[in-house]
Amino acid sequence: MLGRFGNFTPMLVQNVQQGQQQRGMATLKAISIRLKSVKNIQKITQSMKMVSAAKYSRAERDLRQARPIGEGSQLFYQRAEIAPPEDAKAKLVVAITSDRGLCGACHTSVARQIRTDLSQPGAENIKVICVGDKSRGILRRLYGKHIIMAANEIGRLPPTFTDASKLTAGILSCGYDFASGKIIYNKFKSVVSYTTTEIPIFSLSAVQSAPKLAIYDSLDDEVIQSYLEFSLASMIYYAMKEGACSEQSSRMTAMDNASKNAEEMIGKLTLTFNRTRQAVITRELIEIISGASAL
16 A cells, blocks of 8 residues: 555656646647737738738829819819808718728728718708718718718729719719718828818809809800719719828728737747747756656
């Protein structure tokens, strides 16, 4: 009995050693799995940054060509001093976003400005047209009754004037008779900066009552209506180009920051993995030596 009991101590040490070794291996395995997942995420963010950089270069080049179209269309409203009628309450808001995310607060800033307008008194007379699923997804939770139309499949390909023309036709044929409105979009300033801006839009009655409309000769109702349709399409096209350039630059910046954060996390996890492995090895050596001494 004494001999068999004397052999009990090293077996106990061995069982404890195996349990601690398994716990150490489980910890090392968990850290290794997390380290591998973070490295995979870093590869994805770096790839998305490179893709966004290429798309941003094209979007900025297209924006330089689209700016004269949008700015030229706005000069007519400014020089004619067009203002909405005082007794008109019906307003229309066009939100220019896209279907794609991972671009920081690019789409959220547009929705935030619209939410501010819809939270004011008299907001029941404001209707919203969402260009892109991101603005619709943010606004429909609390202000779904204000959305009368939404356009999707935006952002996957560069916007064209044909897309803006189809959207203009949808706005004019939606059945909502608005007196004034605005287009809310992100105006590109630099690679790391954009501002949420708005462009005013007006109805035919508001243009006809403009005080300085007489400076333009030979303007009848048909000509004004045709020009309003063209100018609305031009401003929507310009806003979509500004929004696309701002989105790509914001996504490029966001993916760059995500890659840097992943690199920092990889460094911390590697250090934790090495320390844990060293601790496991040291503990195993101590247990082996203690078991040998006990024998």
